[in-house]
């Protein structure tokens with residue numbers, strides 16, 4: 443194979459690898475972000491439940507205070523009933539007693555209902571706390587593995603940069619300028635394989651003469667349609 447073509451294929455491969463590092467790091471960091479968001483969401487849910495419980499407790503307190511008032515009132519009625527004389531007074535006290543007892547029933551029902559709510563929400567908080575602990579554990583382990591992975595990527599990046607550095611020192615400036623000029627618009631598809639007689643940059647079929655040139659690998663051949671540098675696809679089955 444033409445030496446320059448070989449260098450160009452290698453250079454484009456290294457450039458692509460260099461460009462791939464940033465999304466690889468971003469992908470790892472996204473995993474951590476998702477885990478932290480999950481943890482935050484659970485915490486918000488638990489906070490909302492805590493607020494609900496405080497509200498329910500307040501309502502329960504009010505009902506209990508009301509119940510104490512009613513109990514005092516009933517005692518008072520009992521005292522009074524020993525002193526009343528007329529049938530009318532007796533009836534009036536009985537009515538008052540009945541109403542107070544109904545109110546007692548209502549307050550007791552309300553306290554029971556609120557207690558159930560408090561209990562349910564409290565058990566939900568317990569479940570959430572378990573989930574929060576799990577999410578925290580997950581975040582911790584992701585953080586630890588991220589540090590290792592990023593370190594590995596950094597090492598890889600250093601070795602790729604070094605390989606590129608070495609390659610560049612061997613390449614002719616003319617070939618490099620030619621490559622960079624195409625790379626400006628073609629990016630990582632500056633040097634592309636030919637498959638089924640088509641350019642794998644623009645996907646258009648190339649003519650027989652160009653195709654023969656690509657197959658011979660003696661020269662640097664560009665796509666007649668888009669101008670990308672072409673090379674003969676290395677069949678993976680052979681490798």
Ligand SMILES: [Zn+2]
Pocket residue numbers: 641642643644645646665666667668669670
């Ligand atoms: Zn093309």
